[in-house]
Structures are given as C-alpha cells and as structure tokens.
Amino acid sequence: xxxxxxxxxxxxxxxxxxxxxxxxxxxxxxxxxxxxxxxxxxxxxxxxxxxxxxxxxxxxxxxxxxxxxxxxxxxxxxxxxxxxxxxxxxxxxxxxxxxxxxxxxxxxxxxxxxxxxxxxxxxxxxxxxxxxxxxxxxxxxxxxxxxxxxxxxxxxxxxxxxxxxxxxxxxxxxxxxxxxxxxxxxxxxxxxxxxxxxxxxxxx
Amino acid sequence: xxxxxxxxxxxxxxxxxxxxxxxxxxxxxxxxxxxxxxxxxxxxxxxxxxxxxxxxxxxxxxxxxxxxxxxxxxxxxxxxxxxxxxxxxxxxxxxxxxxxxxxxxxxxxxxxxxxxxxxxxxxxxxxxxxxxxxxxxxxxxxxxxxxxxxxxxxxxxxxxxxxxxxxxxxxxxxxxxxxxxxxxxxxxxxxxxxxxxxxxxxxxxxxxxxxxxxxxxxxxxxxxxxxxxxxxxxxxxxxxxxxxxxxxxxxxxxxxxxxxxxxxxxxxxxxxxxxxxxxxxxxxxxxxxxxxxxxxxxxxxxxxxxxxxxxxxxxxxxxxxxxxxxxxxxxxxxxxxxxxxxxxxxxxxxxxxxxxxxxxxxxxxxxxxxxxxxxxxxxxxxxxxxxxxxxxxxxxxxxxxxxxxxxxxxxxxxxxxxxxxxxxxxxxxxxxxxxxxxxxxxxxxxxxxxxxxxxxxxxxxxxxx
Numbered sequence: 001x002x003x004x005x006x007x008x009x010x011x012x013x014x015x016x017x018x019x020x021x022x023x024x025x026x027x028x029x030x031x032x033x034x035x036x037x038x039x040x041x042x043x044x045x046x047x048x049x050x051x052x053x054x055x056x057x058x059x060x061x062x063x064x065x066x067x068x069x070x071x072x073x074x075x076x077x078x079x080x081x082x083x084x085x086x087x088x089x090x091x092x093x094x095x096x097x098x099x100x101x102x103x104x105x106x107x108x109x110x111x112x113x114x115x116x117x118x119x120x121x122x123x124x125x126x127x128x129x130x131x132x133x134x135x136x137x138x139x140x141x142x143x144x145x146x147x148x149x150x151x152x153x154x155x156x157x158x159x160x161x162x163x164x165x166x167x168x169x170x171x172x173x174x175x176x177x178x179x180x181x182x183x184x185x186x187x188x189x190x191x192x193x194x195x196x197x198x199x200x201x202x203x204x
Numbered sequence: 205x206x207x208x209x210x211x212x213x214x215x216x217x218x219x220x221x222x223x224x225x226x227x228x229x230x231x232x233x234x235x236x237x238x239x240x241x242x243x244x245x246x247x248x249x250x251x252x253x254x255x256x257x258x259x260x261x262x263x264x265x266x267x268x269x270x271x272x273x274x275x276x277x278x279x280x281x282x283x284x285x286x287x288x289x290x291x292x293x294x295x296x297x298x299x300x301x302x303x304x305x306x307x308x309x310x311x312x313x314x315x316x317x318x319x320x321x322x323x324x325x326x327x328x329x330x331x332x333x334x335x336x337x338x339x340x341x342x343x344x345x346x347x348x349x350x351x352x353x354x355x356x357x358x359x360x361x362x363x364x365x366x367x368x369x370x371x372x373x374x375x376x377x378x379x380x381x382x383x384x385x386x387x388x389x390x391x392x393x394x395x396x397x398x399x400x401x402x403x404x405x406x407x408x409x410x411x412x413x414x415x416x417x418x419x420x421x422x423x424x425x426x427x428x429x430x431x432x433x434x435x436x437x438x439x440x441x442x443x444x445x446x447x448x449x450x451x452x453x454x455x456x457x458x459x460x461x462x463x464x465x466x467x468x469x470x471x472x473x474x475x476x477x478x479x480x481x482x483x484x485x486x487x488x489x490x491x492x493x494x495x496x497x498x499x500x501x502x503x504x505x506x507x508x509x510x511x512x513x514x515x516x517x518x519x520x521x522x523x524x525x526x527x528x529x530x531x532x533x534x535x536x537x538x539x540x541x542x543x544x545x546x547x548x549x550x551x552x553x554x555x556x557x558x559x560x561x562x563x564x565x566x567x568x569x570x571x572x573x574x575x576x577x578x579x580x581x582x583x584x585x586x587x588x589x590x591x592x593x594x595x596x597x598x599x600x601x602x603x604x605x606x607x608x609x610x611x612x613x614x615x616x617x618x619x620x621x622x623x624x625x626x627x628x629x630x631x632x633x634x635x636x637x638x639x640x641x642x643x644x645x646x647x648x649x650x651x652x653x654x655x656x657x658x659x660x661x662x663x664x665x666x667x668x669x
Contacts, residue, residue, distance in 0.1 A: 016525070017518045018397045018497050022636040027617045031268060031282035033242035033289055035350075045638050068518060070398030073431060073497075074636060075615075076333040077240065078349035096401055099367075099433050100333060100347055107351030158365065160225045171351070172253065175359045178228055181220040182256075182361055185230050192454035192462040193232055194321050195259040197300045 001109045003168035004139055007090045009063035011135040012053050013127040019067055020074035021101060025083040038083035054087075056131070064135045066093045066123055072101025081108045091137040093144060093155075095120045106161045109168060113137055115144050119153040126151060139165050207472035209438050210369045210404050213344040217327045219361055226365040232326040232343075234356045235312045236263040236299065238290040239617070240331030244354035245293040255297040257360040262321065263294050264302040266311045268617040271580050271607035274305060280619065297357075310583020310609040313337040313551040317421065318585055320450025324439035324466040329356055334551045334633065335434075336427040340420035341447075342439035342469050344404070347428065367433045368478040370403040374411040376486035381667065383561070384419030385553060385631065385650035387411065389491035389501045391423070391483055392430040397499040400432030403479060406471060407437050411485035417446040418557040425552045426633050429498035438470035492538050492663055493635045493648040495526035500635075502538060504653065504663055510534040529637055530645050531625075538663050541647070545628040546577040546658035547640070548604075548651055550614040553631035554582025556589050558651040562631075563595040565655035565666045571603035572661030578605045578620065580612040604658070616641045629657040 029041035046052045053059060065084060071094040072080060081104045084092065091111035105112040115123075126133050126149035136145040137155075139162060145152045157165075164171065214229070221227040234257075241263070248255065255261060268283040278284040287304070294301040302308035308315060313334055316322040322338045328345035329335060331353045338345035348362065356362055372391055391407075392399075405427050407420075415423065420437050427435030437443075444463060447453045454462045489503035500523065502509060511523035511534070527534065532541070548554075548562050559581060571577045579599050581587035587609055590596055596606045613620040614632035616639070622628050624643025631654050632639075635646040649657065656666045 017522050020497075020634075020636045022615075022634070022639055026638060026642070027615045030239050030617060031280075031286055033246075033286060035243045045642055070401065070431060073398060074333065074428075074634060076331060076347035076349055078243075078331075078351060081349070096398060098398065098431060099401060100349060100428075103352065104349035107349055158226070160363075170251075171363065172251070172355050172358045174225075175228060175355065175361060175363065178220045178222070178361075179359075181228070182230070182359060185219045186360075189230075189232075190462075190465065192323075192458040192465075193326065194323060194452040194454075196233075196262045196321065196452075197259050197298075 001168040007137040011064035012062045013066045017068035018070045021080040024080040039086035042083040042087045064091045065089045069095045073098040076100045078104040081110050113155045115155045207475045209471045226363045228361045233328045234261045235330035238286045239267040242289045243350050247354045253358045255357045258298040261299045267611045269610040271610050271612050311551045314582035320453035333428045337425040339424040339435040346434040368403045370405045370479040371477040373409040373482045375409045378485045383650040384422035386491045388423045388426040390488045395430040397497045398431040400430035404434045405432045418555045439466045508532045508536045542662045543629045544626040545622045547613040547630040549580030550632035552633040559590045562651040562655035563598040566602040567598040569659045571658045577658040580607045584609045629654045
C-alpha cells in the first residue's frame, strides 16, 4: 500500500445523509474474489440515473468524494472502499463516517476526513458554486482546504492512523512486533474458553 | 475499572497497549464466511503468513449459498467459485468448515450461539456487521472489514481504539404480542440513524431481562442499524440456561468455574455511561419501517409520515427521498399498504422461536393470492428442528416456500430477490434501497407481523386476521 501525504484535485459532492455501503457497492459485486475491478459497480444503482453526480463531466477525474452524515453505514463490506478507490477517489469527506467504514478506509489507504458540519456545509457550497474547485486534503497536517473558497479546517485523525496512511504501513507487520505479548497472553486464557477444534501443534 | 460489563470484557482482552497506538485486543473467536474472506486468505498467502489460531476460527457458507436444489451443483459460477475458495482456504489452513449440506451449516450468527461457541465475556469478530448479534451473551462482538479479517487470521488480535459506552435502558413490559424486533426498531427510531456511532451499547432494564436469548440476539443484531459498534446484554440465568449442555459449552467443574466468572461480568449498580437513553417498553406498538433506513419506522397503527414533520433539513430531505423510492404518500395508513412478497428468515429473525411465532399465525390459513412468501431457516439445524415440530407443514400448506438455510433474501446475493418495484414485508435487518433486489422495496417487521401480512396481503397484525 503506497503512502499518502497530500491529495489535491477535483471533488464530487454527494449531498445525502445515511449513504449505506449497499449503495456504494451493490451485493451482486461481492462475489468477486479480488480486491480490484469494482469501479463499474460503484454506486451501481444510482449511476443508472444520468443526473447522478458521478455521471457529471469531470467526475471521473475526481480524487475526493464529499458525503453527508453517517456515510458508509450498514454492511461491513470493505469492497465499498475498494470500489471508491478503483473509481479514483483517494479521500472521503463527511461530518461523520460510519465506524466500520472508517476503519476499512484506514486499512486500505482511503483517507477518512471527518470535519465539522459547518466545514462540510461550506465545502458543499463551494462545490455548488464551482464544481471544478480544487479540494486539498493534507494528511501530514490533518487539514482540509478549498483554497479558492478560503476554506481551511482541521480534521480528526489519530496519530497512529495518520502514520499508517503517510507511510502506507502493513498493519500485520506492526502487530507482529508484539508477537511475544500475544504468546504470553495466550498462555493465561481461561481454561473454559471454547476452541472450535483441538489445537494442532504441527500447524504452529 | 468502572464496573461496566463493557470495560470488564475489554480489559481482560488487552494484549498490549503500546504508547501512541490503539491497544491490541485478543480475539477469542473468529467467524469466517465465503464473501468477505477470499481476499484476506490471498493476502496471507502473498505474505507467506500462517493462520495463527485455526482452533479459534470457524467457517461456514451463508451469504451466497442457494436455498434450494442443494443436491445439484451451484448454478451461479461466481458463487460457486467463492464457495470453492472457502473450502480450499479452510483445508489449506486447518480451519473447521461447516459446509453446505452439513447439519451445522447456517448463518454465521445463528450457528455460533447454537453450537455454544458464543459465551459471556468473549471477544468475537467476523467480516459481517451483524456480528453484534453475539453481544446478547455478554460477549464483545463486532463486524470487521476484510483487511482486519486478514489481521485476525494472522495475529488473533485486532487493534482497536476503545469506543464510547452507551446505555439503552428499556423499562416496563412489552405488551402481549410485541416482540424483540418491535423493541429494537423502537430503540433505533429513538437513537436515529447513526445515533449509536462510535459506541458500544449496553441494553438494560426489565424489558431486556424478560427477553429470551433469541429475542436478545434480535436486539443486539440490529445495534449496527443504530450505528453502534456493538450491543451487549449482561449475562444472567437466561443466558446460562441457554448455554448449558451445548456442544462447546464448558462441562463439569469448568462449567461451575465459568459460571462464577460470568456472574461477575454484569454491570454493577450506578456506573456512569458516556451516553444514556431510556425507552418505555409499554409505549411501543408493532413496528413497520416506511423508509430506506431502519430508523425510519412507525407503529402499524400509524400513517406514512410527512417529511416536513422531521426536525432537520437533512432528515426531511432523507425522508422525501425515501418516500419517492418506496412509492409511498404521506398520510397513507400503514395497514393499507399492500405487499408482493414476504420474507421470514435472516440472522435477525431466522431462529426457531421466530419460525414458531410465524407458523402459529399461518397455521390453517392461506397466503394471500399474488403474494410470494418465503421461509428460510437461519441454520440447517433450525430447519431440522422446525421440521421435527411440523412447522414446515404449516408453512407449506399455507402456501409458503420452505427453503434451506442461508442469508437468502436478506441481501439477495444468491438469487433470492424481489423484482424492481415489488414491495416486501421482511423480518430481516435492512430496508436500504435495492437491498432485496435492484429496485425492490423493503419493510422491516417482526415474524408475527410478516406472517399475518402474508395472509392478508397488506400490513396487519395476527389479531386482525
């Protein structure tokens, strides 16, 4: 996963709250066994409407999606993040991203930008005035900007998530630095805890 | 330690709390299914990593399995490939798989509790948002994405920032005929969509205590529909009675030891939560959703609401969009809304208690002309138990299709879908646009209301038949 420092480019404004992951990538697409090839499925049903924002000129060059509150709610499907990335998005802005979706964004390197309601409203207004306005997401500084509209605001991202996004780090490798702690924990687990199958020493 | 169930379960799973990083939590049980796992196994193989604890991992097939014709090859080549991959991945990594055709196969959140694998105080994850179901046992259980599935396979841990703790207290008694489904739809309406975001909800109060384990699972199952990370209910004698004697439940001296431990998990009196709401059970009536999020519901006695009646412009716009999609006019009585299909099943309402409630309503009656009605048991064992009681006969004689276990029409991945424009009364958990098939319209209800609606052809209560 490549690291991401800063994203600057066009944005698509999807001014709706409660956009669920079934809309972002319909279930029929979940039969794929790859992490790629989801672009055509992104907002599959809504894109049938010629007036939908992704069908407007310039949308295919956009790097940032701006959504309403509770964006990404519903199903845990990480395919929603992969579909947004396949289409070309590198960041999603919302007043509140749904919890699992937000975690999946960090996992796959789609920058989750949660800014306050007023800031997101200002971004929507700026894009309504000029759909081609450049939106800048600076991961290092944790800021969101629309320079032409004079918008510059911080967004919330914990230090660890920021570091992972900046460096494009493999989370499993980071966790395996604590392999000794995991092994030690395993020796102290309660004796009644269930095991699905007997532990296979050979598989260790 | 604040004496909250959530903190007790959280604290006992801390493996490491490195400076400047979210803590690492040990995962006691990892449930795996065919749809969200192939990319995770591929990632492991590319990195040359083994599955750390196959003994704490259980796989089944549920999301895109056919629910009829199990004696024939799977017709959908993509689904067949996913299912074949799961077989190969489980075989390669020594993971137990309850495959299609096994009596232990079923929806992942139905089989965990059924096998006694879901126990108080555990941490349970799965690449499925309805993993919150297992919280009914006082386990901390939540849905994860595929990258996290890979992480758990490789490390048996998950890095998690601790969510906030919310309490939802349900006082009073549910009126006769009201179910856990009506209760949780009422709770979600009170929370609002996304109202539980960033939180683990502990459900408390007399009405929760009075629920069966099946009912508690229905409530915890839909925590995610209020935006919550997980739902929890303190374990009590109802929990222990459900667990005792199940295949993976502890026995003998270990059972006694476990009981002593589990009894200490319950939240003590007086702890403070980050957010608290109270719901009056006695004020609830059977719920029917009218919109495209589970928070958009009313009582069956009500009418379709006016978008203008909602508080914020965002909610008003969402209501207007939902009514357009659902093809409903404000002011229409819910009882006057007719349906084309009825679906009884899913991880929300596909357990034996749910099928009994529905069968009791349809017994000796006939599905309304033109209504297609489907019963899909939550697991192969639920199906067998229902058949042993003769429930299948009540359903099929009434005109229902009696299917094999799987997620089926809850998300329509396996071809069990409704047609564009059709309206379905469904016991599932999501009424999102197109959830049960492109262009389909879903109304969430309890099993009893779904069954009565199948008979009447429009939304109705069993008592109205």
